[in-house]
Amino acid sequence: MLYRPFEKRLNTELGKHELHRAQWTIIYYLENFNPATLVELSNYQGVEKPTITRTVGQLEELGYVEHVRGKDKREKRMQLTEAGKQLYQDVRETVDAYEVEILRGISEEDLKTAIRVMDDIRKNITQSGDGEVGTSET
């Protein structure tokens, strides 16, 4: 419930670069974990594969990502193109400014605590009810 205004505003910021949130999330991940498979992205985002297929397809058409083949012919490893890297930098500026703005008046320490708590919560969620992580039930 707390994320609606957040997402709304983020979309506005991304709109300046004609990007959508789902696309940005993938670019963001690739910048940090270059070449990644679709399954990797799927797990990271907690989203089904077809959704990733679609979004990656868009980014490919836009020229922001390309795929490099590895040994395993099944998987499609994706990486950022030059244009993609440039876009990341550009968006980063916008998003950074946005972050500074929404974090106004919050102490460094409280923020750290909040981030840690959020992370713990995420771990709790993904480790239990989802049945996706670590529960290898043949």
Added chain:
Amino acid sequence: MLYRPFEKRLNTELGKHELHRAQWTIIYYLENFNPATLVELSNYQGVEKPTITRTVGQLEELGYVEHVRGKDKREKRMQLTEAGKQLYQDVRETVDAYEVEILRGISEEDLKTAIRVMDDIRKNITQSGDGEVGTSET
């Protein structure tokens, strides 16, 4: 980005009661701020009016909310029906259990801090870029 698993899991929990998130949010608000207008709900959720009209319509058909007319014939004040109140209680149990689970291992104090930070962030967001709150620029 941090809320995807959260929403996913919440939807699973709500699914047990054949509810969706958007519907639950409205029921939740009504339980606390009985009779509320659609505009009120719209502002609270940071969502446009047509979206609210639709969801409230669903809840009305399901028999969870009903509208009481006030003086102003334009507005449609909604309140929970008996069935709606009952549903709230039932879902509350599910959601409470869920909350306990995802907050495992987080100290009372850290949680308080995190909540405060989140709230501050929300205030920062709604007070600036949206141009919706308090900026009466004729």
Added chain:
DNA sequence: AAAATTAGTTACCAATGATAACTGTTATCA
């Protein structure tokens, strides 16, 4: 009384996600 504002609706469309059923590819194992 006319004009502007407000609450809500209708009719669209877009973004994001899910499922089911499928094709190739690689691993397993009997």
Added chain:
DNA sequence: TGATAACAGTTATCATTGGTAACTAATTTT
């Protein structure tokens, strides 16, 4: 080794949730 299982990705289709534009009816402003 050959059948079978598991895995990565795709296609097609649907549902949820959101948005815009254009409208009606009721209420305020001027």
